[in-house]
Amino acid sequence: MLNLPNQVTIIEVGPRDGLQNTQHIIPTIQKLNFIHSLQDAGIKEMEITSFVSPKWVPQMADHTDIVMNVNKIGKQYVLAPNEIGIQKALSLNSKAIAVFVGVSNTFNKKNINQTTLESMNTLTPIIKDLKKEGVFVRACISTAFYCPYEGGIFPEDTLALCRQFVDLGVDELSVADTIGMANPVESYSLFSLLKQELPNVLLTAHFHDTRQMALANIFASLQAGINRFDSSAGGLGGCPFAKGATGNVATEDVVFMLEQMGIQTGIDIQKVCKSLKHLQPFLKEEISSAQYKLYQQR
Numbered sequence: 001m002l003n004l005p006n007q008v009t010i011i012e013v014g015p016r017d018g019l020q021n022t023q024h025i026i027p028t029i030q031k032l033n034f035i036h037s038l039q040d041a042g043i044k045e046m047e048i049t050s051f052v053s054p055k056w057v058p059q060m061a062d063h064t065d066i067v068m069n070v071n072k073i074g075k076q077y078v079l080a081p082n083e084i085g086i087q088k089a090l091s092l093n094s095k096a097i098a099v100f101v102g103v104s105n106t107f108n109k110k111n112i113n114q115t116t117l118e119s120m121n122t123l124t125p126i127i128k129d130l131k132k133e134g135v136f137v138r139a140c141i142s143t144a145f146y147c148p149y150e151g152g153i154f155p156e157d158t159l160a161l162c163r164q165f166v167d168l169g170v171d172e173l174s175v176a177d178t179i180g181m182a183n184p185v186e187s188y189s190l191f192s193l194l195k196q197e198l199p200n201v202l203l204t205a206h207f208h209d210t211r212q213m214a215l216a217n218i219f220a221s222l223q224a225g226i227n228r229f230d231s232s233a234g235g236l237g238g239c240p241f242a243k244g245a246t247g248n249v250a251t252e253d254v255v256f257m258l259e260q261m262g263i264q265t266g267i268d269i270q271k272v273c274k275s276l277k278h279l280q281p282f283l284k285e286e287i288s289s290a291q292y293k294l295y296q297q298r
């Protein structure tokens, strides 16, 4: 018997993970239009930008304008790797902050110029303060399965890092296959382990679709009891500091698969595609998700 939930929560990461890896700088107004049209499509949780160094990720340099001008609908996450980013986010009244750390030291060093241990030492007192102030903390766990530099990651190492965050009181773990390398057996196995060992935290799966295994991984993770998935409209995205990383699984393709299986998402695929149609002229990349192609052929 399949283990399927009636409902799944999609956390849209397009405006952040999706756009951070795009070639052209997209005007802020177009990013806001994109966010607002995704809200109109029924997205209730979204990563809207990241407070990272503009020298490292120029596309996210307009984070302040995004947060100040976005319609405050649903749960809006901003990413922040350190004290500077978190203080900026708090000064703009952000209520949900996503920190990010890699299980792999080499990746973490390339991504945020610190080892994993250094990142945890930086973040530990900050997360404790955030929790005292009632901020929702999401911890994004990169390279949970594979690292582009170190290879396979031991599930126990991923569990150990996740546990450290849970002990600090984070509300959610978003566990990522950063380079789209995990297979469904590995996804089932890791998420079953995390579900069993960390029952009191929201668990979200974040799959990149580099090898087109993301939908299969989502199906396997559903079997492990996961009912929260990150995805990116149009399948855009990837971490600029993870060699070979490509886009996230496309929101519209995930929604189609889930709804076809009788699992509710509350998201309107046609409206997601319409938001992509308006974004496409500002992108160098061609949007090529299955649902978007079908939408264009109508």
Ligand code: HMG
Pocket (backbone or CB within 6 Å): 017, 020, 050, 051, 052, 053, 054, 056, 057, 080, 081, 082, 084, 085, 086, 100, 111, 112, 113, 140, 141, 142, 143, 176, 177, 178, 206, 208, 238, 239, 240, 241
């Ligand atoms: P650094 O060079 O070691 O930092 O970078 P620093 O402390 O020496 O500061 C250098 C400059 O950056 C200074 O400015 C700081 O003020 C500034 P300057 O004096 O040179 O003018 N700075 C900042 N500016 C804005 N916001 C900040 C900030 N911090 C310092 N928060 C740093 C360290 C963390 C800043 C840098 O490495 C960085 O910005 N990295 C971001 C990398 C990134 O955004 N990666 C993508 C997101 S993670 C991801 O995609 C994975 C995920 O999707 C899950 C998955 O798929 O795996 C979440």
Ligand code: MG
Pocket (backbone or CB within 6 Å): 017, 176, 178, 206, 208, 238, 239, 248
């Ligand atoms: Mg990602």
